[in-house]
Amino acid sequence: MDGxxxxxxxxxxxxxxxxxxGKAVVLGTVIGLGGLFGWRYYQSEVQSAKEQASDAxxxxxxxxATGSESAMADVQAFIAAHESSQYSVLAALQxxxxxxxxxxxxxAAAQLSWAIANTKDVAILPIAQTRLARIYAEQDAFDQALSELDKVTADSWQAKVAELRGDVLLQKGEIAAAREAYISAQQLGSSPALQIKLDDLAQ
Structure with a gap:
């Protein structure tokens, strides 16, 4: 101002x-405070929803764990109600x-396929993929099992995947390929049963 x-x-x-x-100042203040309190309320609601999902x-x-059909139906209902939550993926695995x-x-294969499609969690994904591969192998769908194992990219899982690939190939009757997979697994990191499997193939 002029002095x-x-x-x-x-x-x-x-x-x-x-x-x-004045109106603009008041309106801006109201909007600013409303936004602040609205954000805090939103965060509170999100946290509350997470806690409720965890409890459920x-x-x-x-x-x-009781093994009843009604319990399985309850888990399926939980998955449907919490599709956007990682708890639904964990429930699908269980x-x-x-x-x-x-x-x-x-x-079981359908549940695991759904879990794989609905998670990007690097800790959960290889668990679901290897379990699905095991199921395919049990169903004699060996090529599907091997294809599923090829999708596991986590470095920490490569030894386990190679051993499981050997198991699938052995079930498929491809002895030489199974041996190669076991040797690859041994180079990546041995499991207690791996040497026994290799010894059995050598006999």
Missing amino acids: NITEEQQVEQIKAWWKEN YTQVVNRL LAKAQVDNGDLDA
Whole structure:
């Protein structure tokens, strides 16, 4: 402001500025505070939803341990209700295991395929892929099993994948290829059973 104007003129200028800009200032303040509180509310709701999903997951998985058909239905309902959550993927893995135990390999394969399609978690994905490969091998779908193993890219899984590939090839009757896979697995990192498998093939 001009240093030569009087205090009364300064007051008049402030009044005039406020009259022109006051609504915008108030509105901006309201929007800013609303956005702040709205974001905090959103974060609180997201956290609450995660906690509820976690609790529900624990409950349905605990019921699944009973082996009842109703428990399996409850897990399936949980998966449908929480499709966007990683808890649904974990539930699908647990349900697939129970279905394998019950001899329902088709249903287990469907659960694992769904889990693979709905997760990008590098810790979960190879678990689902190798389990699905095992199921395909049990169903004598050896080429599908090998194809699924080819999709496992995590470095930390390569030794296990090579050994499992050897198992599948052995089931398929390809002895030489199985031996090569076992040797590859041994070079990547041996498992307690791997040397026994190689010794059996040498006999």
